[in-house]
Amino acid sequence: MTEQIRPNNLQGTIQCTSHKTFxxxxxxxxxxxxxxxxxYHSKYINFFERARTEFMRQIGYELDELAEEDKLLFVVRSxxxxxxxxxxxxxxxxxxxxxxxxGKTRIHFEQKVMKADDIQNQSCITLAEGxxxxxxxxxxxxxxxxxxxxxxxxIKSVI
Amino acid sequence: MTEQIRPNNLQGTIQCTSHKTFxxxxxxxxxxxxxxxxxYHSKYINFFERARTEFMRQIGYELDELAEEDKLLFVVRSxxxxxxxxxxxxxxxxxxxxxxxxGKTRIHFEQKVMKADDIQNQSCITLAEGxxxxxxxxxxxxxxxxxxxxxxxxIKSVI
Amino acid sequence: MTEQIRPNNLQGTIQCTSHKTFxxxxxxxxxxxxxxxxxYHSKYINFFERARTEFMRQIGYELDELAEEDKLLFVVRSxxxxxxxxxxxxxxxxxxxxxxxxGKTRIHFEQKVMKADDIQNQSCITLAEGxxxxxxxxxxxxxxxxxxxxxxxxIKSVI
Amino acid sequence: MTEQIRPNNLQGTIQCTSHKTFxxxxxxxxxxxxxxxxxYHSKYINFFERARTEFMRQIGYELDELAEEDKLLFVVRSxxxxxxxxxxxxxxxxxxxxxxxxGKTRIHFEQKVMKADDIQNQSCITLAEGxxxxxxxxxxxxxxxxxxxxxxxxIKSVI
Numbered sequence: 001m002t003e004q005i006r007p008n009n010l011q012g013t014i015q016c017t018s019h020k021t022f023x024x025x026x027x028x029x030x031x032x033x034x035x036x037x038x039x040y041h042s043k044y045i046n047f048f049e050r051a052r053t054e055f056m057r058q059i060g061y062e063l064d065e066l067a068e069e070d071k072l073l074f075v076v077r078s079x080x081x082x083x084x085x086x087x088x089x090x091x092x093x094x095x096x097x098x099x100x101x102x103g104k105t106r107i108h109f110e111q112k113v114m115k116a117d118d119i120q121n122q123s124c125i126t127l128a129e130g131x132x133x134x135x136x137x138x139x140x141x142x143x144x145x146x147x148x149x150x151x152x153x154x155i156k157s158v159i
Numbered sequence: 160m161t162e163q164i165r166p167n168n169l170q171g172t173i174q175c176t177s178h179k180t181f182x183x184x185x186x187x188x189x190x191x192x193x194x195x196x197x198x199y200h201s202k203y204i205n206f207f208e209r210a211r212t213e214f215m216r217q218i219g220y221e222l223d224e225l226a227e228e229d230k231l232l233f234v235v236r237s238x239x240x241x242x243x244x245x246x247x248x249x250x251x252x253x254x255x256x257x258x259x260x261x262g263k264t265r266i267h268f269e270q271k272v273m274k275a276d277d278i279q280n281q282s283c284i285t286l287a288e289g290x291x292x293x294x295x296x297x298x299x300x301x302x303x304x305x306x307x308x309x310x311x312x313x314i315k316s317v318i
Numbered sequence: 319m320t321e322q323i324r325p326n327n328l329q330g331t332i333q334c335t336s337h338k339t340f341x342x343x344x345x346x347x348x349x350x351x352x353x354x355x356x357x358y359h360s361k362y363i364n365f366f367e368r369a370r371t372e373f374m375r376q377i378g379y380e381l382d383e384l385a386e387e388d389k390l391l392f393v394v395r396s397x398x399x400x401x402x403x404x405x406x407x408x409x410x411x412x413x414x415x416x417x418x419x420x421g422k423t424r425i426h427f428e429q430k431v432m433k434a435d436d437i438q439n440q441s442c443i444t445l446a447e448g449x450x451x452x453x454x455x456x457x458x459x460x461x462x463x464x465x466x467x468x469x470x471x472x473i474k475s476v477i
Numbered sequence: 478m479t480e481q482i483r484p485n486n487l488q489g490t491i492q493c494t495s496h497k498t499f500x501x502x503x504x505x506x507x508x509x510x511x512x513x514x515x516x517y518h519s520k521y522i523n524f525f526e527r528a529r530t531e532f533m534r535q536i537g538y539e540l541d542e543l544a545e546e547d548k549l550l551f552v553v554r555s556x557x558x559x560x561x562x563x564x565x566x567x568x569x570x571x572x573x574x575x576x577x578x579x580g581k582t583r584i585h586f587e588q589k590v591m592k593a594d595d596i597q598n599q600s601c602i603t604l605a606e607g608x609x610x611x612x613x614x615x616x617x618x619x620x621x622x623x624x625x626x627x628x629x630x631x632i633k634s635v636i
Contacts, residue, residue, distance in 0.1 A: 031527075
């Protein structure tokens, strides 16, 4: 209940969120920025997906294996994102993924893009926050497909 | 009141929306797709921005000139998008932009990604629909900046 | 021999190249730029592909139909690009595709990214130029596959 | 002469190249792939830049600080890339950056995209290899600017 889920190689990164939240560090490269000098707004949506992919890996699931062996694909059904502060070139961001709710074929995530607060050491400021709903579909027919019970249990253990 | 706003070179494209809505045709290239075989979900957010940019050009404003001459930049404050049906490689899409409301520093858009319906000729099916709020900011200080009255009038004429 | 190949809806655009060269106008949006204020360098490679796709459409081939019906896919074998001058946000670019040589399974393109020269009316300046070699492969086995004779003839007619 | 340059957090990754070569592990996400089921070809060019950025960080230089404090920007002058084997969704790639030569305002890199060879343990297969030339320019005037002697020395120590 109280520990944070994250990859082994992230030990030592700063604490940015509460329990049961997965955090992926992401470096901002030139490809992520636009002529306004900041990270292009749709890139945050990509960052969200990177964090969800690493979250699934962390709890034991490789998305390529699910697609090939279990014919299970997660497709995005809806997204929303509020932009609070801009991220810039070369920033080290911390992108979170937290499962809020899971149904038979749906998983609801809350996600944030954060950055270390230079003034308040060991804490984070939130640059953007959003919600993403993914639906599990059959990877060939593209029709909704019930989440296998094993995945459902893994997910419930981290809600 | 009843005519559609669109660029001169789009004459002859099918009717996909009601009045006061700008429509930009966008071809799907490989760069827009992912290994799921469909258009990657964050790309719709890029398509939305292309349509907003062309909408502004259509009503008389070039965003690069606004940034340089008027120090006015539009930054995205929030987005949401529902994904209904997938777009595929080589599809010709029609991306709409409609201003729903405009405040002193904010413009609210409703936007859709559509595709010609092969069965019902002359009509469209909606693949995705979303809302985008942009804020006008000073292009140097990055602080909210009131929309110039001329732009406000142009916008009001198309709401 | 002497006329230029281009889509019907581009009639009237300025002359930027010699005969047998296809030209696609491409508008630069924010998504294409980076924090240096210019178009991100790998985006030119995307622009090249858009122009090759439209070139193939112009001479009668839809790449999605070739993949599904003829199991024929074009994959990029090599690219090179020299960057001469930067393209900027909101620029209208003209991207060319010209077939230089075609073998049994290979097509060699020369491509340019150009822009109207504001000073010398009716002429263009070259911002980038590159070469791209694509290989025709079986869309399922991913092995080289001989170009169908009909495509080969179409290609030869535009070399 | 004989040791490999890489970030501390990469300790333990497999050996993929000879001495003086920097290696950055990069995970392939859906955003990097296309409908052909493989990594989109221009994405390798982005991966190359990520590796060059991390290389510069490794030898002591943050590109955002160089741009702001030293008014020094590196712009890409030319690229070339040969595609040998496709990378796929979820692959863990190893992207190398090696400086081959450095002049007053130019740095020539050789770069590879590699992947662990499942059969031959501890070795790598090369998926793509390319060359990139960057030019140092004044970040405001966009004119070539001589590399500061300190950077030149750092670079010479890793050639």
